[in-house]
Each structure stands twice: as structure tokens, then as C-alpha cells.
Amino acid sequence: MSELSPTSAEPIAEIAAAIENHSSFVLISHVRPDGDAIGSQIALGFALMAAGKSVRLINEDGLPDNLSFLPGSEKIETPPAEPIEVEVAIALDTATKPRLGENALAAASRAKLWINIDHHISNPSYGDINLIDSTAPATGQILYKLIQSLGLPLPAESRDSIYTAVSTDTGSFQYPSTQAETYEMAADLIRQGLDVGTINSLIYDNHPFRRVELMRALLNTLEISKDGIVAHWELLDQTRQKLQLQPEDSEGLIDIIRGIQGVLLAVFFEELPDGKIRISMRSKDPRLNVCNIATEFGGGGHALAAGIRMAGPIESAKSRLLSAIDRAAHTAGLR
């Protein structure tokens, strides 16, 4: 393992050498992939292909429906049963190696060199070469700069995927992580031919009807505390089955209740097929540290976004969590 500083220019030189000296690459991103994961694979993958390299794009869970509009997404494959004969494996947007998935890791097991490119601050630099920039709002933005630094081609597939990766990971250029450079990158991609109206329409205005049905089902369970600081809603497993929901269908919906005036904490209770309850919490106020609350129940995360898996049934999970939130709100002087 190399011990490079994340801000060092060395990993870029090492990546340049790795690309120069090898001809076959497998690019992998994390399980349950989102726009930054798949977008990063296509972005770097098509740039390498345009430079004449042999490239496979592998994801443990394959391509989610909501990203199948991306040009080049047809190259994303689930892991083959046999290990691939490949020289270099590149992990993209994946904070820990196990998050690449068991089958994807097995498929890439013959690689003799691992490159790890990511923007998660918790990434322990598990590659032989590590390019980690936790100030970047998305791995897609790191790749945009990398492709420029290396002088690689930027085919249309890469251009559109970089935009999608960064747009989805910044909530359409809204999150605090968004930088002046992020907007400048988008401007440059437009000047390079990106059709900004069309791609946004494909990213944001093209959801399956079942997502709207899910929104309605969740809103019909919405409860808000008397003092207005805690809002929560829930999804029963029977609703998931009835609407034939996919994992990506609920993505971002919690923002609807997190965005209510006065709400400091939004909670999503989800009954899983095995009867366990998955809980997602989003806080708007650092005084309500949801990571601390999650830790009480064996969960984890960050101060403003954390998760728990708890035993069911849902009513008892709700009551235990809401009591813990109440204690935390009292301790913080918010109640």
C-alpha cells in the first residue's frame, strides 16, 4: 500500500503510469449504485476505451433502471461467474473495499494493481494507488479533473456521465459541498456539447409511476410532532410488494419532509422483508446529532445523516426511536 497524501500530485502521476503501462482495466463501483457510482464508471471507462484500452464495467447489483438513460450504460454488467483476466482494477466512489460487493471483488481478483478513486472522507486508502479528495462533491468531479490532467479523450458518454454523477450527488448543484469549480465544470461540459435540458429531463423528470405512488403512500403516513421539530413517515413491506418498488424509488424522498419549515429531524421507517426495520434519519441542526442517536441502537453515520437496523415490529421500533429522539432533543435544549 502506498502512503500518499490525498492532496499530493503523486497519485495522478502514478495513475498516468498505470494507464501507460497496462492495457486491460476493470472499473467497479459500490453496491446499490447511485448516479455518482455508475456515472463515474462510464466516465472513466469510456475515456480509457477512447484511449485504446480494454475496459470492463462491473457492478455487484448491475445497472439500476433510473440510470439506463445514460449513453454507455449498456456496458455496465453484473459480475461474471469466473474471475476476469485483467491487469488493473479501479474502485470508484466506494468508501471501503467490501462495499464493492463479494462477486465483483471475486471477478476482479486477478488484477495485480488496485487504484482507488473516491471522495468519501472515511475512505481508508485501500488501493495500491489512492486518489481521495474529500473536498470534491462527487467522484465524477475528481474524474473530470483527472481526465483533463492525463490528457485523456472526453467522449460524449464520459461528458454526460460526469454531469449526471455530479448533479445527482449535489442535489442539482445545491448542497454545501458544491464548489465554484463544480459550476465551472458544468459550464465547460456544456461548451463541449452537453445538452443540459435533455439530460436533466432524463435525470429528474422521468420517474416510474410507482415512485409517485410511493410518495402518496408515504405522505398518507406522515406524522409531525406537536412542536413541529420531528417529522416521520413509514413504508410497510406489504406496500413495497404491492407497488413492486425498486430500491432507487425512495431515493431523495425524505427531502420532502426534511424541507418543512421548523422540522429539524426527518425520519423514514421502512419494514424490510425479514421483519427488521430500517431507519434513516436526516437532521437539519447540528445540535441534533443523529449519529449519536443511531449509535445507541448499533447504527451509524454522520452528524446530519445516519441509519439504523432495528428489530421489529414497526410500532415498537418507532416508539423506541422517538423516545431516544425526545431525550436527545431535551439534552440539546430543543424541548
Next chain:
Amino acid sequence: MSELSPTSAEPIAEIAAAIENHSSFVLISHVRPDGDAIGSQIALGFALMAAGKSVRLINEDGLPDNLSFLPGSEKIETPPAEPIEVEVAIALDTATKPRLGENALAAASRAKLWINIDHHISNPSYGDINLIDSTAPATGQILYKLIQSLGLPLPAESRDSIYTAVSTDTGSFQYPSTQAETYEMAADLIRQGLDVGTINSLIYDNHPFRRVELMRALLNTLEISKDGIVAHWELLDQTRQKLQLQPEDSEGLIDIIRGIQGVLLAVFFEELPDGKIRISMRSKDPRLNVCNIATEFGGGGHALAAGIRMAGPIESAKSRLLSAIDRAAHTAGLR
């Protein structure tokens, strides 16, 4: 009336002279103001004040709640009863003079010079000086360039208002009207101190609870045609009264159903206090020209966004409009 070409540099020189030669200004935007209207008033208003001018910011309907977070918004006032003693009136983001509102026009009636700055293509150049750029995605972007061209100061109020004007008029940098320059402008505003995370949280994550209640009420009336190309929902006047809705509460909600896969036409039926039915239509397909459909009922608009006011009751309005849509879909070969 001057007959300046919209792309001519002359209006900018004339505006420069008007500012140089006068000391008092009233800035007005359209009735039922949105982010680009109010944002444009604050943006130019505070730049002029920072340059030592006397400025009033007037809106027929005053400041909507959802824009009261904007620094400087406390300067927005409803029209005073008596005409203001002012030399120059500046109309912002307002396609026709009557859209400024009767009382606002009366308040500005002593102005001897009218400046008209707008991005609506239908603007008939009703000012003495007209700066119309229909390629700009928002009037806020025209003002950003104008403030630069004139060498006016850009105080924090103007900076934040320009961002808000442009972000809200482009659906957070998503609409086809968004340009490379639009993103470059946002980058520059960040470099000038804009706190991008905070302002977006105030614009997008700070809606009143009643807006979420409205979303739920609308979703519970959602209907989608068997072939999936037409989706519609409705708001009864009693629901508006029960939830104590404000006009801005429904802004943008139609995008939820417009964004459903396969839907080509989204329709919002709204029962008004006088019993009339206000209909908003959004098309995703130029073959379904909603302006043509609206015209059949005395309404109007654009090919992809149009509106109608129809006699009630709501059930008969729905049935008449859905029949017209069915005919249009057949004519277009979509049914």
C-alpha cells in the same frame, strides 16, 4: 419609445446615462411575483443604492412569504396610496406593462423615464429604454451582466438575489434555457462570497407544512389515463380554505406528475373561490401543443405550457378538457 435592437449595446449605454443623470428610482416587478421578479428588484435595487441612488422597490402584491429569507427583501413594499416623487421607473421581468399591476403603475406615474428589463420573448418593448434578452434564462442573469457592464457595486443582497432569481427560473440549473454562462455566473457569485449550501436550503428546503399537505391532497386525487400519457390532479376550493393555502404553495408541484415516465401531458384543475376552474397544462411533447388546446377554450400560453379559465363545476370542466385532449392526441397520432 426607442426602437433599439434587443442585442444592441445601445440600451446599456442609455441605461448608464439614465443612472448617471438621475438620483431617484422606483423598481417594479410583476403581480404574483416569483423568485426572478423579487430577486431582480433586490439585485438591481441594492446595486443602485450602493452607488448612492435613492431607490424604492414596489410590488403590487408585496413580498411572498417564501422569499422573505432574501437579505434586502424587507425593502419590498406594496404600492403607496399616493404617487411617488421619482425620476425613473424600472420594470423588471414583466412581459407587459399591465402585469406590473394597477396600483404599482399609479405609484410610479410621476416617473419621466421608463426602463424595461426582461427576458420574455413576448415583451413588446414598452419602455423608453428596453433591454430585452430572450435568450437569458432569467432577468437576474441580464442584471448580473448589466451590473458588471455598468461597473456598479455588487453588495451581498444583490449577489444572493441574482443567484436566487436564476436558480428558481431554471429549476436549479436544469431547464433547457440554462447556458454555460449561467453556470459561470454561479461560480463567480460563489467566488464573491455566496454561501451556496445555505441559500439553496433557504430556497428549496424551507416550505411551510401546508405545502406538503397540499402535495398529499393533490396526490390523493391523481388520475392517469389508461395509456399513461395524460396525468391530472385537482384542488377544490374547500381544500384551499382548509389548508389556508397561499398562491405560491402550489408552485412547481405539477412537475411531480409531469415527470412520470410515459406521461406526455400533465393537467392541474383548480377550483377558484368564484366557482371558475383554473386549468394549467404542461406538455412534454411538442406534438401535443397545449396552447392550441387552451385556445379552444379562450385560454393561451406556449406550446408546452398553457392555461385556461373555464366555467365550473369542476367535473364538467374536467370532462370538456379531457375530451379536447383526447381529440388532440388522436390528431397527433398518439392515440
